[in-house]
Amino acid sequence: MMDYKDFQLEHFLTDSFFISWVKKPDTASEHFWLNWLQNNPEKEELITEARKIILKSRYKYMYQPTEQDYLQVLEKIHQRNYSSNHRYTKPKINWYMLSAAAVIVILLAVTVILNPFQNETSIVQEKSVPQKIIRSVPNGKKLQFNLPDGSQVKINSGSTLWYMSDYNNPSRDVYLKGEAFFDVTPNPEKPFKVHVDKIVTKVLGTAFNIRAYDDDHNISVSVAEGKVSVYNNENNKVVPEISSGNMAIYKADIGSFEEQEVDIEKVIAWKNNTIVLEKASCKEVFEKLEKWYGVKFITKEDLGITGKFNGKFHDTSLKDVLTGLDFSSQIDFELKNDTVWCSKKDLPMK
Structure with missing residues (x-):
């Protein structure tokens, strides 16, 4: 498999394996690229940008031959019909030559279309179906990366976080199973939401930790900076804003919230x-x-x-x-x- 560590944007945009993963991901490509991103988190922004271009754009460039181009093609066809010592005279254009020229011009046009990154390429926007972007971290590993809006995330071992490729347009929504720490870039017009089953944590810009492993039975939201609001998306039960140094715990067995003070340094010690x-x-x-x-x-x-x-x-x-x-x-x-x-x-x- 190719080594992609030194790839720049233009390289990813012309790599068939990468394009295939973005357009039509399968088990093999999904496994390769998610593992590659886990081992190369510094490439996260570059990969995100490449995905956006591929998902939202297609490239079309039709070569329009000039009269001189036709004459050059016809001249080459004519020369093949004469020996090297035959004195050249300008050929008469006939239907056979014109057909041959048309075939060559079509081949030239197809070649340019398949090689979209020419100097005169024009980009035609088209609607694309948003893709799910998954960050899955196995036991024994941790992963830190930036979301497209600049918000920082660190995912703990045995956890999975996912979001859609149209993240931040129109909203900032992520989905978590396990544990993660978020340092959110402020944007009052677009609240940041973390979904854990039916529990939603909503912030405008702050730092907080969510723990929601299957074997925990409870969901805990601990605030390191700022404030967050937590609510049950199913029955609209809401916890008043949780401020720094406090934790909201959703008791799944009884379906209710409770709030308590917490030593935040101990809660988020894992990320250090x-x-x-x-x-x-x-x-x-x-x-x-x-x-x-x-x-x-x-x-x-x-x-x-x-x-x-x-x-x-x-x-x-x-x-x-x-x-x-x-x-x-x-x-x-x-x-x-x-x-x-x-x-x-x-x-x-x-």
């Missing part, structure tokens, strides 16, 4: 590559580390751990985290490839 464990059960610790490092925890037996775990790890390898947990618990950890085997320690007899 910091793991915070605070009164976490053994199960919660394993689930968090599985997402964070992209591994699987397997217990060989009932560990019987009832205590809670506390800790803070910044830019720490899984091996070092397990070493720290080993000292503070009765669990032995054995890391093999992407699997962590857990067993109860054999404590010495007293």
